[in-house]
Amino acid sequence: MFSIYKKDLQSFFFTPFAYIVTALFLFLFTFYFNGSIGDQSQATYFFSFANVFYNVIIMFIFLIPILTMRTFADERKFGTEVLLMTSPLNVVQIIIGKYLANITVFLFMLASSLFFPIFTAIKGEVVMSQLICAYLGFFLWGAMYIAIGQLISSFTESSILAAIIGEIVMFVFLFIDDFAMTKFIAQYPAIQSAVYAFAAQPRFAYFSQGFIRLSDIVFFISAIIVCLVWNYISIEKRRWNRG
Amino acid sequence: MITIENLTKYYGNNRAVNNISFTINDNEILGFLGPNGAGKSTTMNMIAGFLPMTAGKVTICGSDISKEPVKAKKNLGYLPEIPPVYPDMRVREYLSFCAGLKRIPVTKKSSEIKRVMELLKITDVKDKLIKNLSKGYKQRVGFAQALLGNPKFLILDEPTVGLDPKQVTEVRNIIKDLKKDHSVIFSSHILSEVSAVCDRVVIINKGDIKAIDTIENLEKQTGGSLILHIIIKGSRAVAADIIETADGVKEITKINVEGDDTYEFIAQLEGDGDAIKNDIMMKLLKNNIQISEIFTEKPDLEAVFVKLINSKPEKSxxxxxxxxxxxxxxxxxxxxxxxxxxxxxxxx
CATH class of the missing domain: 1.20.5 (Single alpha-helices involved in coiled-coils or other helix-helix interfaces)
Structure with a gap:
């Protein structure tokens, strides 16, 4: 498991890949950060990191699939899947090793964004409890999206296709709460509550306000587990169906 | 020892491998021979635990590959048809990764990598990116990967494809050397290669086993007979008569006209080749027929192969x-x- 984790990390960090993704992330973060902190058009000055995170999350749709698209698609393309499958490892270890590598790159992205709150804290004041909760929520949401992206990467041999499908799926998940709130769906309360249960945004809202609720943590962690188990099934299924 | 029992594989409605059974003994090189699409790669993928079987059982050193995969795979080194290399890695880096996959202890890692690199003569490319290597080198890097950790069994799927003639000889010699403390299953569609390297061969076509035997026994299988070639100068009818009636000649298979009054007879023999040859020579000379060439040869192995592949499976x-x-x-x-x-x- 550790060797797969190490190899995947190398493929991120020994190439410009991780740095470019992180740079893009920071660029977008700066974009919203500057826009938000410098905004004095309102009557009362209002700035919070949670709001910046809210805006940055939309960028997840583009960044995370790029991060995860190669996870399994490239293994298939280069025929190295055979190597992993015939080595004395089980599939669970392969999936977890790869997931942890993706998470590590994501943490690297998050860690580099700490630059902004640190500077703000030096020059002004930051509500720490809110910031920490927002980071936690941000991390969990990202971890869930990585699990989804990794799952989609195991469906196909083409990494580009994995990225595009991933973007679509993540887009749906990001705006599913807006969809649930439309008047059309509101006619059917049962459907509305069922659809709303999949929404991550209201759960992130609690984190950004400084609440850590067990139900929200359980939501994200169970979503991650479901995706990883599905990932396992999809890999095993392909072995059985090959031909 | 690897035991393969009643292995069967269906791809949808297509039967790729049909109920095959054989064993691979310790310190043996087993050739796996068949034309393209015969089911060789499928069988090897199943033995290596990559593809699940539809039915049957593969046991490696007493552990069933589908029930105890991790334990069984520890004794295996596998080189698939397409070498499983990462194009963006350097050779040494790649081998180090594979050593980690095979759980080679950190202390032994570098010596083990050095050993396989020297064995396959890839030490001089160790710092190159794999994508910049030629096909032959990629193949050897894949082979090195299979040898890491000194596994007891090696499964090599067409290891010499894409190599130049010199490299082919080198790889064959490596395989022969491996026999000392490994068992090798080695697939090919080239007969001469298999006969040069292997102790036993399994011939497979369209998923059915056509023969499992040693090369010598297969050679005998064409009736165990020698083939006699005689080139004579003289009367064709007389010569044909003498050869046909001589003891031990089964039949004249072919008569070629070589020139004026010169003919080549090809006949199948039964029994002691030299005695028959002398007998025929004597008789021909007595009848004033000049012999310009006479020799016997073993039946062509290629012919055995083709015959076996075209034969119908024996079924109840x-x-x-x-x-x-x-x-x-x-x-x-x-x-x-x-x-x-x-x-x-x-x-x-």
């Missing part, structure tokens, strides 16, 4: 009836197969 009447039934009712087979895979998915 019931099996044949079953096959006919399946041909007439393809649905019956398909539905049976689907429930089979569905069951296996459920099990997971």
């Amino acid at each position: 009447g019931i099996l044949e009836l079953f096959d006919e039934y399946i041909k007439e009712n393809p649905d019956a087979e398909g539905s049976a197969d689907e429930t089979d895979t569905a069951e296996k998915e459920d099990n997971e």
